[in-house]
Amino acid sequence: MNDLKLPAIDYAALAPMLILFGVACLGVLVEAAVPRARRGLVQVPLGLLGLVAALVFVIAEAGTRKRTAGEAIAIDGPALFLQGAIIVLGVVALLLIAERSLEPGGPFVAQPARPVGSEADRSQAAGEGGATEAYPLVMFALAGMLLFVAANDLLTMFVALEVFSLPLYLLCALARRRRLLSQEAALKYFLLGAYASAFFLFGIALIYGYAGAITFSRIHQAVTAGTGSGVLLFAGLALLAIGLLFKAAAAPFHVWTPDVYQGAPTPITSLMAACTKTAAFGALLRVLYVGFPGATWDFRPIIGVIAILTMLVGAVLAVTQTDMKRLLAYSSIANAGYLLVGVLAMTPEGVSSTLFYLVAYGFTVIAAFAVVTLVRDADGEATHLSRWAGLGRRSPLFAGVFTFLLLAFAGIPLTSGFTSKFAVFGAAFGGGQVWLVVAGVVTSMLLAFPYLRVVVMMWLSEPGESTPSVSVPGAFTSAALVIGVLVTLLLGVLPGPLLDLTTRAGDFVR
């Protein structure tokens, strides 16, 4: 019998993922071994340390361009940049998740299994310590995202997709307040997410049938050679795209987004809006730029139409929203459209501008959701728009910060929103996609309206009886808020260093 030939594995390159998976497993053990009252004290430093260690390894690998673990994983510029971005955004989101001072016990319910409205549930609502299971789940999700953006074959990509999705489904169901909404959000996210990943999987089967292999380099060879059945190729690519565009929240696969963003605990919403979006677009970039550049002329019109539809749906429906979290959800859908514009440039500038946009948007959106966690009344967060009227009089500082963030979303100069939109539109223009740029500029003007409506409402209305107070944030939320706002400002005023970094990181290994 022949000896088994094992593939060479570069452990240093895999270290960020291994560390995070290890930390997640350790977190599970902590849940089992440490007394309930002290778990949070162990889990938060453990998670933060793990993320910092992973970031150190990502930075140490800078400049690496290789495939490892039998071509299953590619460590190259975009993969490392996206991993770094996911880790940093993950740290900021973890700060929000760890906040305990805003309400007794924190944003998570103590025992999610207790039926809503039962005797036991009413007693835990009063302030029993929150479920610390959230931390290992977050670490699993982040580790899955790191793997997702580095996956170099479709199987690894599918497994990573599930590894980061399954914890997120559970995290959505853990809200302390409004538990029915939270559970409903989890159910919707789960059913639609499983549906989308089934499409993704059937797409893998068809592409495997077409190319005879699942690594992106072999798929690229098969597409360039043009042998094989066109039906398999196009049906397979379409199904793959459905799976990825679902995660990216592009229309018409966006319907879950507002419901899930509204129902999930707000810190988890910020994690999904920043990190999941980054991971989804990272994978989409790799699939389109490494696996299927040979089919650009075939997929670009279709995904271009999806991009325009996404921007329109996001911008138009954001206008009609009456809930702050839903408004931010539709804004996130519209931003998925702008990101698609960058992706469809199909040039190196397209990659680097998309990477830049992901980081800029991630920080802004986390800061925006951090403000949402602060505006509360006796029943928890007051997310209805009418409740925000007059907030500028009540607490000018936070209304000012939120105004700044909304202006960044609207793409006003001197904020990161302007530079990032400018970058993706410039890349698309350079790639000859003028129609996408025109649609993007028109919809950004549309989209400015709902943001400005909120700004006007906050500053020009009189505060009423029901205007909630803005809670004084704890150290964690303050840190997340300050980081988010500073990065939003910095990338607007001084985008040069990050633009350089994305330009250097924009080269995929095939």
Added chain:
Amino acid sequence: MTLTPEWYLLLAAALFTIGAVGVLIRRNAIVLFMCVELMLNAANLALVTFSRINGTLDGQIIAFFVMVVAAAEVVVGLAIIMSIFRTRRSASVDDSNLLKY
């Protein structure tokens, strides 16, 4: 009539379609979930058939991974459906209608 691999691909496509349509028209969360599992298994059948056609083992290996992933999905999915059922005494997705527009 000989049974060529193409027939298995047609069967896989048919099963996948049944699952996909089932998710859209059925109302019970458990049935929806079974439809999704049907889609995953249809993909497995297609993978194994392509593995046979291509003469490589990749497809069969993927099928094993998919089974494990499907099992993990069952754990998470049933947990979520159960927690909703305990409160509402119903697994119908039409009853979960608090979040809209």
